[in-house]
Amino acid sequence: MTTTSDAPAEPATRRPAAAAAAGGTAPAPGGGTDADLAVHLVRLGDDALVLGQRLCQWITRAPTVEEDLALSNIALDLIGHARTLLTRGGRLDGSGRTEDDLAFTRSEREFTNALLTELPGGDFAVTVARQLAYTHYAVLYYEALAGCADAELAAFGARAAKEVAFHRLHADRWTLRLGRGTPESARRMRRGLERVWPYTGELFDEDDVVRRLAASGTAPSPAPLRPVWERRVAEVVARAGLAVPAPSWQARGGRAGLHTEEFGPLIAELQSVHRQFPGGTW
Amino acid sequence: MSAGDAAVAPAGQEELLARFDALVAGGGTVEPRDWMPDGYRRMLIRQIAQHAHSEIIGMQPEGAWLTRAPSLHRKSVLIAKVQDEAGHGLYLYSAAETLGVDRADLLDALHRGQQRASATFNHPALTWADTGAVAWLTDGAAVINQAPLCRTSYGPYARAMRRVCQEEAFHVRQGYDLMRALCEGTPEQRAMAQDAVDRWWLPAVALMFGPPDTEAGGAGARTAAPGAAVSRRARAWGIKRHTNDELRQRFVDQCVPQAERLGLTLPDPAIRWNEERGHYDFTPVDWDVYRKALGDDTHWARQRIAHRRAAHEDGAWVREAAAAYAAREDTVPEEAA
Amino acid sequence: MNRTREGAPASWEVFLRARRGLAHQHVGSVRAADPDAALALARDLYTRRGDPLSLWVVRSDAVHAASPDEHDPYFAGARHKPYRYPEHFPPLTEKGPEGDDHE
Secondary structure (H helix, E strand, O other): OOOOOOOOOOOOOOOOOOOOOOHHHHOOOOOHHHHHHHHHHHHHHHHHHHHHHHHHHOOOOOOOHHHHHHHHHHHHHHHHHHHHHHHHHHHOOOOOOOHHHHHHHOHHHHHOOHHHHHHHOOOHHHHHHOOOHHHHHHHHHHHHHOOOOHHHHHHHHHHHHHHHHHHHHHHHHHHHHHOOOOHHHHHHHHHHHHHHHHHOOHHHHHOHHHHHHHHHOOOOOOOHHHHHHHHHHHHHHHHHOOOOOOOOOOOHHHOOOOOOHHHHHHHHHHHHHHOOOOOOOO | OOOOOOOOOOOOOOHHHHHHHHHOOOOOOEEEOOOOOOOHHHHHHHHHHHHHHHHHHHHHHHHOOOOOOHHHHHHHHHHHHHHHHHHHHHHHHHHHOOOOOHHHHHHHHHHHOOOOOOOOHHHHOHHHHHHHHHHHHHHHHHHHHHHHHHOOOHHHHHHHHHHHHHHHHHHHHHHHHHHHHHOOOOHHHHHHHHHHHHHHHHHHHHHHOOOOOOOOOOOHOOOOHHHHHHHHHHHOOOOOOOOHHHHHHHHHHHHHHHHHHHHOOOOOOOOOEEOOOOOOOOOOOOOOHHHHOOOOOOOHHHHHHHHHHHHHHOOOHHHHHHHHHHHHHOOOOOOOO | OOOOOOOOOOEEEEEOOOOOOOOOOEEEEEEEEEEEHHHHHHHHOOOOOOOOOEEEEHHHOOOOOHHHHHHHHHHHHOOOOOOOOOOHHHOOOOOOOHHOOOO
């Protein structure tokens, strides 16, 4: 089942993204497709990096040693995706920044990950809920990316889609087990879904950058993937005996560099050693 | 396969023991359902459990730096390494279970302080360089310690160790490589590397090999005796192949030239080449040195167990959910998406 | 299942086909509450390196084996039948055993 690298860029039916309002996300004026693609890839790279960082915080604290292993496997793949995406982004935007320059020397306002990825850990159910939302989205998006014209990007999309497909199995599995486990786990899973669901919309937002990339066939827009995503996650959540929340609001801002207050400490931790040793080589 | 059914074979104890001794003396492999002396089983359970506990407790000092690794490459490497440690713990717990114990009981014993992990990890990882020093020195020591265990007499343990050893080689190399990068970096980076080596040398050289068990290793005849007795029994059963002190010497001989290449100083003024012995001399790890290295009952020793216990307790509801789900859905495999 | 304690999952034996052309080989075990979880854990635990082809998990208590006291009735008979081996018979070449079937 797939998607739509060639789908027409359907206008966003929701409130237009707050992007372009602030932060480092506005495309470089006159920078053309490369500048747009750089912005877009750094967003995707930031998603992977920040979510990977959140998952790293679980390791040695997971419910079983097996789960330490499973979560670290996922984190490892995500950091791998971030490296590829940030490297390419730094090359395309003409700044010559490496993956590490982007990860370790930008300020928090310059990060453009979706807010979903940075939400503080919470309990295991919150993590599972976030993984459910993200992995179903990311499989769809990377599959779409695998159909794009740029050979390097397409190859990355194909590889990443396979990796995330395993992460999705993990998320599906735990959603079922928590949803249909004990009353306590069902309660927590429901709360986890409610916690993260308002943050899922941002993953599918379209702004001018994405619209131009989609129109030129350079990279697909995530917006048309949303109905498939909704159907798939609803199916898993229903099998778990739960219902997809219908939040009354949608959080946005990450793509524009407007983050949660919990994001500062996450970035401070990420960058602490790197920044402590100016001119260091690692 | 319930592991514990040691056979009540139609042979008398003595004959069984003689057969067992002959098997082990001939370098044979003992398998889970073979008859084995109780002492052998107990010694193995103790050693394998401690080894498994050390792997999962050993995830903590390095795991604490996963979120702070200073480059994405180093972050990936460290995740892969910590992940291997979880894996090694699991290989070893499953080897222990073939002896008729339950991993849940072993973990309970760890959490209650009845079984222990290697005291090496009672020491704190205070800087990024510690992740390199731990890998280079303590994993380096572990490889030397563990290589002979790939031929240990108990089959499931030997098989687990073969997997472990293959993977540990990566740990040591990446640790050395991490230290090399620091040593080639800024003066501040070099200073961080030296500080980490100053703190991790003693835990590695003393604790990773166990207490002194020979007079040559620096124990007095009297103080060597208890260590030597255990060590001798373990060797007679083919559980161990060398004395602690032999392996310790091998480790020192390996590290000194590596430290020289890095431009780091090992914090032992007694280290010098002994032409006559063909080995490096070093400050003997006698019982005083050993006890000093233990770091028992310190903040960090307690913290390791508290951290582990908190993870276990916080995760109880998740494990209960998994068990309840399995009981309900019993054996109906869900469709893989 | 003999481990019914709350939260203590079952044991599963893991078999891996490490590469094309090989049979599935027993590589160890995992603990998990159900088969899907066991398979995923086995993947995380036993396939972190290389390019493995296929993985099986089998509930440990579903493996039926001869007990050690049955060893002799089961297996002792294999020992004393030398005529099952080619070495029991004269080689077919003129050159004797050294010349038999070697390159």
